[in-house]
Amino acid sequence: MPNYYDLSAESSVCDSEDDAFSNESDDDGTASAEGLASDHRCILHVDVDCFYCQCEVQDRQIPKDKPFAIGQKHIIVTSNYAARAMGVKKLQSRTAAYEACPQLLIIEGSDLERYRIHARKIYQVFRAACKRVHPEIAVRRGSMDEMMADLSVAISIDGDDRVDYSNDNVYIYGANGRESIALTEDQTGVCSKIVQEFQVRSLGPSEWSCSERLQRASHIALQIRREILQSTGFTTTMGVSVNPLLAKIASGLKKPATVNVLFPWRSQSLLASMPLRMIPGVGRTTVKALQHCLEKNAVSSQPNFWTCQDLLSVPKQDIVSCLEQVPLFKHSCEVQADIILQKCIGVDHSQIQDDEGGAPKALSVENSFRRGTLVRKDVLCAELEELYRRLSRLLHERREWSHSSRLAYPTTIKLTLRTVDEKLASKKRRPFVTRSKQSSFDGLAFMQLRDSAQQVAFLKRAALPLLHAFELKSDVIDITRASIATTGFQDLSARPKDSPTYFTQPCQSNMSTFIEQTEHGKSRSPRDALNGASTKMSIHEQASMFHNNKIDPSILSQLPPDVISELRQVKPKKRQRIDDYFKRL
DNA sequence: CTGGGGTCCT
DNA sequence: AGGACCC
Numbered sequence: 001m002p003n004y005y006d007l008s009a010e011s012s013v014c015d016s017e018d019d020a021f022s023n024e025s026d027d028d029g030t031a032s033a034e035g036l037a038s039d040h041r042c043i044l045h046v047d048v049d050c051f052y053c054q055c056e057v058q059d060r061q062i063p064k065d066k067p068f069a070i071g072q073k074h075i076i077v078t079s080n081y082a083a084r085a086m087g088v089k090k091l092q093s094r095t096a097a098y099e100a101c102p103q104l105l106i107i108e109g110s111d112l113e114r115y116r117i118h119a120r121k122i123y124q125v126f127r128a129a130c131k132r133v134h135p136e137i138a139v140r141r142g143s144m145d146e147m148m149a150d151l152s153v154a155i156s157i158d159g160d161d162r163v164d165y166s167n168d169n170v171y172i173y174g175a176n177g178r179e180s181i182a183l184t185e186d187q188t189g190v191c192s193k194i195v196q197e198f199q200v201r202s203l204g205p206s207e208w209s210c211s212e213r214l215q216r217a218s219h220i221a222l223q224i225r226r227e228i229l230q231s232t233g234f235t236t237t238m239g240v241s242v243n244p245l246l247a248k249i250a251s252g253l254k255k256p257a258t259v260n261v262l263f264p265w266r267s268q269s270l271l272a273s274m275p276l277r278m279i280p281g282v283g284r285t286t287v288k289a290l291q292h293c294l295e296k297n298a299v300s301s302q303p304n305f306w307t308c309q310d311l312l313s314v315p316k317q318d319i320v321s322c323l324e325q326v327p328l329f330k331h332s333c334e335v336q337a338d339i340i341l342q343k344c345i346g347v348d349h350s351q352i353q354d355d356e357g358g359a360p361k362a363l364s365v366e367n368s369f370r371r372g373t374l375v376r377k378d379v380l381c382a383e384l385e386e387l388y389r390r391l392s393r394l395l396h397e398r399r400e401w402s403h404s405s406r407l408a409y410p411t412t413i414k415l416t417l418r419t420v421d422e423k424l425a426s427k428k429r430r431p432f433v434t435r436s437k438q439s440s441f442d443g444l445a446f447m448q449l450r451d452s453a454q455q456v457a458f459l460k461r462a463a464l465p466l467l468h469a470f471e472l473k474s475d476v477i478d479i480t481r482a483s484i485a486t487t488g489f490q491d492l493s494a495r496p497k498d499s500p501t502y503f504t505q506p507c508q509s510n511m512s513t514f515i516e517q518t519e520h521g522k523s524r525s526p527r528d529a530l531n532g533a534s535t536k537m538s539i540h541e542q543a544s545m546f547h548n549n550k551i552d553p554s555i556l557s558q559l560p561p562d563v564i565s566e567l568r569q570v571k572p573k574k575r576q577r578i579d580d581y582f583k584r585l
Numbered sequence: 586c587t588g589g590g591g592t593c594c595t
Numbered sequence: 596a597g598g599a600c601c602c
Binding site: 589590591592593594595 | 596597598599600601602
């Protein structure tokens, strides 16, 4: 008998579904419970538990229960749970960490190469597992330790409902009935724990079907979690809900090695007390900008601690005018205000776009220096040598991502330097200025070099002109960070499938202006404009496409593979000519 | 306000 | 080329 949470109590609830939920009100920005259940999706969010630490456990012999941390420069970036229990924090200075935990073992983790290899394996296992459940599940890599999938297409299919939860920790938030059962496993064996979840109201019909779908999704999540563990040895935490925002919040509810199912109607109270800053997409700058209208309207519990509820009590027009101060939101502050407010009530319409395998769009290596330590150009050049070596290895490792490894080469290289700005040093909190120079890069030639010394020399020949372009005054330069990035990978420039981001790059910029025009003309959201454009291309747009010598995607996708490859090979040459054109100006 | 990355949007 | 965001 399946042993998740007690559904028997809900049979009585179903009787009353005709009028039990009639208290819907959309008046003052509060979403109705039925409204929250109206997103018919099932989104899965995956977090690898303290990822760097699990990597180190696999790569070296570390005693069980030994508190350890990963160090970069003079800080530690993460630590295992034994160390956290002793009070070791993320992004803490090494000294502070030792104070909290004198026996702490710190492992140097500045070179991320091994972590990236583990991350790739995990993602590829995750992706394959999802596609095996249903080939049309959209899967996307977030970062090295985060992944998402849209399980919606797989929900209606029959699955084994008799899932054995006994080896997994499953937490269900907002279940109907007054309680849900959480099964946990510790050294003494399997035990079950009752998690109190108050559900005053009974469920309406769409809530009911929502809970059925999320349940099914949680079964799939469990399967996938086990597969990741079996194939890679990594434990993960999963969040299951109706949209990416809530799925991500869900995965953070109970950490490590769990599946967290968050029903949308439970999210309201959760979000209300949540710091605004914790909403994905709301960063430091945004909170700063909103601070004015928050102070004016909200009853602040603590200074500089704002919750989603606080923002919801602010008139929308105030929010809009605050967001005008953020340069990035300047021309879209109404839309942005809506997006943030919607997030505060748990609504998020963003889609998960399949990433076609997840090959990185950019590869970069960087090194940082303490203020005042890197003041000479020749020292900088010496430091760059190390970056060439690391970038070279990364570029070759990336081929393991690529579906067509012959095209797994970049076409652009960029050098970025962060310097201390003396003028800003006194007043601003971030006295740094970041500048970059880029140029085209013959990645194909680079990838064909066999000898690693030649590879380094090749990168150097590409990077030094960029360094020269900075025209650094030789005496007083104070570099605090240097990075080299490569982008424009050819295996990413054409998509095999139909999607809104299907167009090749020059065409994409056409899309941008198209979106802007529709936005100014009408109050359509960018997403609407994008969808409208992708479903049917106007005659005008098709003509423009032909004129610019681009290939209609729907035609391209029907060509034989070898022809497609040839067509793709042609592109770099065209780009090269464009580059030359701009160089002459 | 730290580190070594990444994404997307002007 | 640069900024804001994410981990």
